[in-house]
Amino acid sequence: xxxxxxxxxxxxxxxxxxxxxxxxxxxxxxxxxxxxxxxxxxxxxxxxxxxxxxxxxxxxxxxxxxxxxxxxxxxxxxxxxxxxxxxxxxxxxxxxxxxxxxxxxxxxxxxxxxxxxxxxxxxxxxxxxxxxxxxxxxxxxxxxxxxxxxxxxxxxxxxxxxxxxxxxxxxxxxxxxxxxxxxxxxxxxxxxxxxxxxxxxxxxxxxxxxxxxxxxxxxxxxxxxxxxxxxxxxxxxxxxxxxxxxxxxxxxxxxxxxxxxxxxxxxxxxxxxxxxxxxxxxxxxxxxxxxxxxxxxxxxxxxxxxxxxxxxxxxxxxxxxxxxxxxx
Numbered sequence: 334x335x336x337x338x339x340x341x342x343x344x345x346x347x348x349x350x351x352x353x354x355x356x357x358x359x360x361x362x363x364x365x366x367x368x369x370x371x372x373x374x375x376x377x378x379x380x381x382x383x384x385x386x387x388x389x390x391x392x393x394x395x396x397x398x399x400x401x402x403x404x405x406x407x408x409x410x411x412x413x414x415x416x417x418x419x420x421x422x423x424x425x426x427x428x429x430x431x432x433x434x435x436x437x438x439x440x441x442x443x444x445x446x447x448x449x450x451x452x453x454x455x456x457x458x459x460x461x462x463x464x465x466x467x468x469x470x471x472x473x474x475x476x477x478x479x480x481x482x483x484x485x486x487x488x489x490x491x492x493x494x495x496x497x498x499x500x501x502x503x504x505x506x507x508x509x510x511x512x513x514x515x516x517x518x519x520x521x522x523x524x525x526x527x528x529x530x531x532x533x534x535x536x537x538x539x540x541x542x543x544x545x546x547x548x549x550x551x552x553x554x555x556x557x558x559x560x561x562x563x564x565x566x567x568x569x570x571x572x573x574x575x576x577x578x579x580x581x582x583x584x585x586x587x588x589x590x591x592x593x594x595x596x597x598x599x600x601x602x603x604x605x606x607x608x609x610x611x612x613x614x615x616x617x618x619x620x621x622x623x624x625x626x627x628x629x630x631x632x633x634x635x636x637x638x639x640x641x642x643x644x645x646x647x648x649x650x651x652x653x654x655x656x657x658x659x660x661x
Contacts, residue, residue: 355388356385356387356389356472357384357385359384359476361475361476362384362387365475365489366380366384368490369493373494375497383493383503383504387472388466389469389472389473390465390473393470393510394478397481398478406617407615407622407641407644408617410645411644411648414453415645415649415652419457419649421656422453422458423449423453423458423649423653424656426449427446427653427657428657430544431445433531433547434448434449434547437551438551440548440551441548441552441554441559442555443554443559443561446653446657447646447650448550448554449650450646450647451550451636451646452516452517452550453649454642454646455516455517456515456516456517456518458516459516462508463507463509463513465507465508465510466505466506466507467507468489468492470509470510470511470512471489471492472489485512487522489512491521491525492512492521494521494525495525498525499536499537500536514539515546516540517546517549517550517553519549519553523553524549527552527553528549529545529549530545531548532544532548553636554632557636558628560628560632564602564627564629565629565630566624566626566627566629566647567600567601567602567604567627568600568602568622568624569593569599569623570598570599570601570623571599573596573597574597575596575597576597576598579592579593579596579597579598579612580612580613581611584631584634584638586610586631587609587611588611589609589610590608593610598612598625604625604627610626610627611626611631612624612625612626613625613626615640615641615644624644626643630644630647633646
């Protein structure tokens with residue numbers, strides 16, 4: 334019986350370490366509390382309450398440490414986001430929030446279809462906003478995930494600051510396993526830098542207020558240099574045996590149109606003569622596709638540092654624009 338009892342205690346302790354433990358006795362959490370008190374005059378008792386409740390989530394560590402899925406081709410990636418259901422839901426979202434989207438375009442210079450596409454790719458128009466408590470996600474990754482501990486500790490600090498600034502209880506807010514929040518999936522530093530109170534009610538709420546989310550996405554794009562009315566990307570034909578030299582691995586355009594044309598590239602939509610461009614090769618459904626990316630495509634990659642992401646968001650925006658009923 335004593336052996337069974339000891340085994341039971343051991344199993345309970347093991348389960349606690351696997352399924353969660355608070356950070357009340359964590360030296361790392363105490364160090365962060367000290368830093369927040371000294372650097373930002375944060376109330377110590379408030380922070381101690383937060384970390385007494387913050388819970389280590391093994392599922393978060395499993396998700397971020399899981400071996401990466403095989404690299405998806407453009408064709409495979411596109412199929413995830415360019416679907417009739419996502420387009421239909423996006424058109425409904427656009428129609429529901431047409432006034433806010435039109436105002437965002439006027440104030441920030443970002444077209445409605447691009448704003449709606451970003452929210453569509455990120456959370457299916459708010460349907461999938463994440464169910465982890467942000468404090469659990471950022472504490473788990475900031476204290477128990479050494480490969481990116483510095484980054485997530487910074488985001489945890491930013492989260493605590495935004496909670497104080499906005500009058501939120503940090504124990505109430507939810508997001509993704511990596512701490513991305515709300516309709517647009519802003520990380521805390523992006524929230525503090527770019528989120529706006531777009532409906533003027535005195536509160537920035539990207540979790541439950543799609544109007545604030547719309548304004549915040551538009552502001553993010555403007556602050557990253559979106560050029561109103563400028564092209565984003567265009568399909569290209571290639572010829573000869575040097576076109577491969579025009580494919581760029583950099584997200585930022587650094588080539589000229591003359592340079593690409595000299596290598597056998599012919600864009601279907603000709604960029605401005607002085608525009609910086611980027612040659613892109615993707616694996617499509619029917620073979621290789623060639624594209625010429627411009628500055629606005631680079632701006633989309635500031636939201637997510639991925640060519641596939643930027644291409645999916647842009648093509649979804651085109652589907653939305655094509656599907657919107659035209660005014661008589």
